[in-house]
Each structure stands twice: as structure tokens, then as C-alpha cells.
Amino acid sequence: MLLKSLRGLFALLVLPFVLTMGLGLSTSALAVDDQTSQQMANSSEVDLWHAVKTGDSGYTTKKGVESGVLINVSAIEATEIKNQYLTPAMGLAVLGVFGAFIVFYFVNGPSKLSKGYSGKMVLRWSKADLWIHWVLAISCLGLILTGINIMLGKHILEPYVGEGMWAGLIYASKFIHDYVGPVFIISWILCVVKWMPLQTFKMYDLKWFLVVGGYINFGPFKGKHPDSGFANAGEKMWFWTLTLFGLFISVSGMMLVLPGLDLPREASFAALLIHAISAIIIIAFTIVHIWMATVLSEGGMECMKSGYCDENWAVQHHNLWYDEIKANGTLEYKD
Incomplete structure (x- = not known):
């Protein structure tokens, strides 16, 4: 127990x-x-x-290009490139080039006709050429102004206008930009096809660059009027710049505004960067072209207003072309 x-x-x-x-x-x-x-x-x-x-693709029931990618890394990188480099570059293209020409104008002055106006007007551009030029010019300026607002407006306008006004401005800019684009593309194609035969570079064009086209009014360059055909070397450079970057900006623009393409986001952002870079280059050259044609060249603007140029202007700025049409009998004066 x-x-x-x-x-x-x-x-x-x-x-x-x-x-x-x-x-x-x-x-x-x-x-x-x-x-x-x-x-x-x-x-x-x-x-x-x-x-x-890192942008890896996952699974989703939604069908489409890159629908399984939640965060697109290239989009972030492209946005940083645009904000850090392209936006300041566009501001520099507008203010820098414009400012440089203002300084040059006040220091140098315009390129005067050494023999003055002759009073005799020589046919230079046909009516078709004038139409192509002005449709291209107006559409290009419309795209430049709206594009500058899209790229720079939030920095230079938005802080000083009301939210409602800014919303209206940016909406109008985007709307105009999208619908003026096709007009630019069509006129750009006509310009390239019609004027390309006149834009081949010649050996005498090198001298034009060396003496800055005869536009310098001081020092050893004063009074130097280099040989030039129908288009001078500066005009040829502008034409080929517009041809090349006009192609880039047209193709990239269509990639950005046509929703039916259903492109990968990498391609869309690559198109955005190419579009911005091409725009910066075209803007810079457009400012140069406008200054050269209107302010720096006495008698130059008349060519694109009536299609005729003063005979002394033709001899001074495009002597080889003038000699050619005089020799072959195609020289035509305004009645």
C-alpha cells in the first residue's frame, strides 16, 4: 500500500x-x-x-502589349532624361539662339545691298513654291509654339496663371499640336520632293561657310560675297536639317498619337525622346532661318512674299544662279 x-x-x-x-x-x-x-x-x-x-512581367488576365508589367523602368528613366536634359536644352535653344542673334544684330547690323535696290524684280519662286513654303512655315511655327508650351509651360506659365487658365492652355496646345501635325507632314513631304534637286552641296559652298555667307560687316570678312547657286550653303544646311529631323519628328509623332499601334512602352518613350531631340534641333535652326531671311538680309523677305527678288540682291547673294538663268534665257522680270 x-x-x-x-x-x-x-x-x-x-x-x-x-x-x-x-x-x-x-x-x-x-x-x-x-x-x-x-x-x-x-x-x-x-x-x-x-x-x-525591375520591370519583370507577371501574370494578368488582361491581354495586350506589356499588360503583365506593373512598373515600366524605361518610362521612369525616359522621364528623368526629359526633365533633366531635354527640357533645359529646349529652353536654351529658344532663349540662347534668339539672344545670340540679337547680340549679333546690334554688333554687326544687317547685310546691306552693296549697290542698293535696282528696282528690277527677278522671278525666283513659283506660286506653288510660295504655297508650300507658307503652309510649312505656319504649321511648323504652330507646332513649335504649342510644343514649347507643352515642354516648358509648367515652368514659365503655370506658376503665374490660374489653374483653370493653365488647364485650358495645355489642353489647347495638345489639341492644336495633334491636328496641325498632319499638315506639317504633308507640306514637309512636298517641300523635300520639290526642292531636293536644288540642295546638293558644291565645293564653292565651303567658302560660303568660311566667310559666314558675307553677312559680317567688320574685319577681314567685310564685303566678302561668296559664290552661291540657287540656294546658298546656309539654306542647304537648313534644308537637310529639316529633311532629316523632320522625318524623325514625323515618324515619332505618329507613334505617339496613333492609339491603334499598341506599341510597347519602351518604343513609346523612345519615340518621345526622339521627338523632343528633333524638336530642339528644328527650333534652333528655325530661329536662325527666320533671322537670316528677315532681319539680317536686306531684301531677302521679299522673295517669299511675292516670289520675286531684287536683281541686285540676286547678284549679291546668288550670283551663280543669276548668271545661269541669264545665260540660258530663263531670266524673267516682274511686269
């Missing part, structure tokens, strides 16, 4: 201890499992966000 009583007492003492130990071990095991699961969950989450941030 005594032995049984001792055994019962031992069991009574030991059993709670065993149960406590077992419960403690179970709790520890559960804690370890919990920690392992949490670590696995955290690791899985890290991997998930790493994949998202």
Missing part, C-alpha cells in the same frame, strides 16, 4: 512537469514555425517588389 501511494504521489508530481515541458516545447516549436513563415513571407515580399521595380 505504501509503495502504491508513493508511486501515485510521484506520478502526481511528475505529470504536471511533463505537461508543462511539453507545452513549452510545443509553444517554442510554434514560435519557430511562425518566425520561419514570417521570414519566408518577408523574403517573398522582397522578391516580389524587386521583380516589380
